[in-house]
Every structure is written in structure tokens, then in C-alpha cells.
Amino acid sequence: MRIETGLINRKGQQFCELPASATVAAAEKSRAKKNRRRQRKPMQAAVVQKLFNACKEVFSGSEAVPSPSDVERVRSVLDTMTPADVGLNRDIPLFRKIGTEGAPPITYLHLYECSKFSIGIFCLPPSGVIPLHNHPGMTVFSKLLFGSMHIKSYDWADIPRTANEIVNPSHFQPSGVRLAKVKVDDVFTAPCNTSILYPAAGGNMHRFTAMTSCAVLDVLGPPYADSEGRHCTYYRDFPYARFSGDMDLELGSEEGGVYAWLEETEKPSDFFVVGDKYRGPKIVEN
Template identity: 65%
Template sequence: MKIESSLASGRELASERGRPSTKKSRKRRRRPGSMPGLVQRLFETCKEVFADGRAGFLPSPEDVVRLRSILDNMNASDVGLSQNMPYFWNVEPQGTPPITYLHLYECDKFSIGIFCLPPSGVIPLHNHPGMTVFSKLLFGSMHIKSYDWVDVPKYSNDVINPAHSVQSPGVCLAKVKTNAIFTAPCEASILYPADGGNMHCFTARTSCAVLDVLGPPYSDPEGRHCTYYNNFPYASFPETAVLVPGEGEGYAWLEEREKPDDFVVFGAKYSGPRIMER
């Protein structure tokens, strides 16, 4: 956040009134540094919550509450964003508009970043292997659809579904976790390595911004690849039904795919409050 102007005006005021000497004025001078901003508090809390840093790590319920409470109190102004920025303009007359990513911080244990979506922007269906993810909608409205694997090991990129994989390799059964429209202000959502909606898709109904915390972040060398999926209605493969007839509602078949050609993400410089490493 650009605070230079407010600091300058404070110095001018002190100069006009003379050197402050009272206990009250000394407290006033210390106050700006006594309470870190929300971005700094988020960073410091992430350092504590994700100190373990390993894939598949689950934060304690108390740590989840701590981190979520910070995110729930954040909005666009806390990270230096406003809806009239070019990131949120849809300049594409047809097709899917590009998305902008603002990088705040990343280490081998966690990452913090913001996705800026213009109206009709889409982040296609993808997974988060071995990760705990906190997502906070800072402003706007978006549709979120998410899935969990029906049969999944504790931590694996593979899904065990013998009844289906024999006839349709690469297509596995998933259960719909979320299928709803979210409008800010709303609570942060949380997903875990094997549940909570580990695979999700975002579709912007209006311009919107989503702050993501990933612990740990994606890492190709460590096997945490971002995988994209096609989704098919449960009834698409009747020859390999694994549920009792009539129970297919709320389920879908997911098939791995390459990154969609129309999913374009541009990186941009984050201009909000800086994170200070200590």
C-alpha cells in the first residue's frame, strides 16, 4: 500500500507543532508499527501453520481457524486492488478472457497469490495434490464447482476404481462437493489433500479477485503437478456403473486432459502492502 504520503503529512504536522514530548504523542508515533497489516499477518501466520511443509500435511483445527479468521477479514483494498483496474476488464469480444496472477510470496512450504478474473473468466477444473488450500473471494461473484474422488488413497495422484478403469482408462469417479454461486463478502473456503473439493473450477459471473494460499505449493520436481480434467455426467458410462441405480446424481466422471488452450494467465506485479520477512 502506498503510505508515503500519509507519513509525509505526519512529519509536516509534527514540525509545525514542534517536537512532541508527551507520553500520549510517543505512543502515537509507535502505533503504526505495533499492529502489522493483514497481508503481513497472513504471511506470518502461514509461516507458523505450514512450518511442517510436507505434502499431505493437515493443519490443526485451531490453525485452520487462525488462518481463516485473517482471510475472512480481508478485502480488495487490503491488497491494493480496485475493480476499475485493467486486470478486471473483459477486452475479448469472444471466447474466454485472459486472467491475471499477482504473486505475493512463495517458498517450499507455502505460496500466496491472487487471481484477477474479468467477467466470464474461467479457471478450468484442476487438482491440488497433497495440498491444503485456502481461497478467499475478495470481491465480485463467481460460480464454483468442486469434486472429491470417490475412492482415493490417503495421498496419491492415482485413483483406485477397478470397476471402471478396466474399460475406460484415465476416467475416474468423483463426487460433487460444491456447485454454487459465491458473492463477496463471504467466508474463505478450505480444501484438503483428499477432501473439501480438491478439484475445482472457477467461473467469474462479474469481475472478481481470489486470494489463494497453498500449503505446500505446486512442485513438479516433488510430484505435485497441476492436472486438468474434463468432466462427464455419471450417466455417460452406463456400462461401468458402480453405484446403485438412481444414486448417480451428484457424481461425475473426470478424465485427465492437457492444459486448455484458451486458459491464458498473465503475471503482473503485485502493488499492495509488501511482505517483510523477518
């Protein structure tokens, strides 16, 4: 049996027919050549795997805060990440607000966790809120993958020396609340740079409020661990004038900036986080 391979070229000339065996052999030779080319070209690692590899090396030591070069290494990977790199898009049902009263639940996708670091994604529907909370002894990278989000963050503030000399410190800082300085109070829209917070700087206490459906990839190093004193504490914030009395000008002239008072509180009763399966590229432990 012969395979009709005669074709007409653009000038109307007919190509000669080839035996079927010769045609098959030529096709096999072509496929073999393509396979060799594929083998010579190494497969590119998934971006999420690159993130894991960087975190594994950066957080392998005992230092509470990675070196600036190590911080940059993790940030450089996160800055390139897109929703597609973790198998997400805003049309997935978990980003839709359910028609119920109160704050909508937040979905958490677990990618990886060990004693040194964790990687996960918070998926927030519109109006979703992650309440004000801290990250004790931790360095945290947050990458907004898509959407718009309002972030408000604080660092603990020291009472100015001049204030201590003029007034009783217990009067300046009432019992049960602690002075904090606003680090960030703004709306961020993807694509934007990765934000980084440290144990004592960068906005260690923060609150996320979703303006639209959005997803945030978080790297925590090390992760929360009650047994090691890294317990998540929630706060409510009060305007500085609430407890400052006559000290507004004194504090402002000493440090400048915007201040508030933070009070520890229980986890808000309307804050729910539910887990879901991560369906993006898998992380391979090596």
C-alpha cells in the same frame, strides 16, 4: 517582527497578543506531545503481513495437512481480508474484459512463495475461467475478495462395495475416466467465508467461472512442484449417466449425492494466465 495572534472569541473579546517566540515554543511543545503519543501507540501490522506470519508458522512442519487449530488460524485472517488490504479495487483495468473472442486472460499477482507455501491473487474479468484442475497433496485456502463466482468442485469417489460385488469394476469405471463426487456447485458472492480444500477432501479438483469481475486470494500449502510430484493436472467432466449404464440406482442407494466422471486432459489452449506486479502492502520476511 511580531506574529499577529490576536483573535476574537465568540463574545467579541480580544485575546491578548503573545510574543512570536512564545507562540513557536507552544507549537513545538504541542508537536512533541503528539509525537510521544504516536510513539507509544504501536503501528498495526498490515493484514497481509498477519497472513504471511500465520502461514509461515502453520506450514513450517512436515505434515501434509495442518491441524484443525492451524487451519482456523489461517482462515480467521483470510475471513477479515478486503480488497483494500491488498491494494485492489474492481476499477483496475486488469478486471475489464478485453473485446476478443474466447475466454479472457486471467491475471496473477504474486505475493510470496517458498517451498512450504505460496500466496497469490487471481484476477478474473467477467466470463474468465480457471479450468478444472487438482491440488495433489496440498491444502488450499481461497478467499473471494470481491465479485461473484461460480465454483464447481469434486473429490474422488470410491466405487461402492455392492457395485463391486454385482458387476465387473472395469465395466463400472471405464478406462480413462474416474468417478468423482460433486462437493460444491454454486455461485458465491463476496463477502463470503474462505473455502478450504484438502488433499483428499473439500473439493480437491475445482473450476472457477467469473460471473462478474472478481479477485481470489489463494494460499497453497505446499505449492505446486513437479519435482516433488505436485503437478497440476487438468480434467474435463462428464455427466454420470454418460458411462454409468444401469448403475445409477445402485450408486445412489449406496452413497447418495451427485456424481460425474473426470478424464485427464491437456491444459486448455484458451486458458491464459499473465503475471502483473502486486502493488499492495509489502510482505516483510522475518
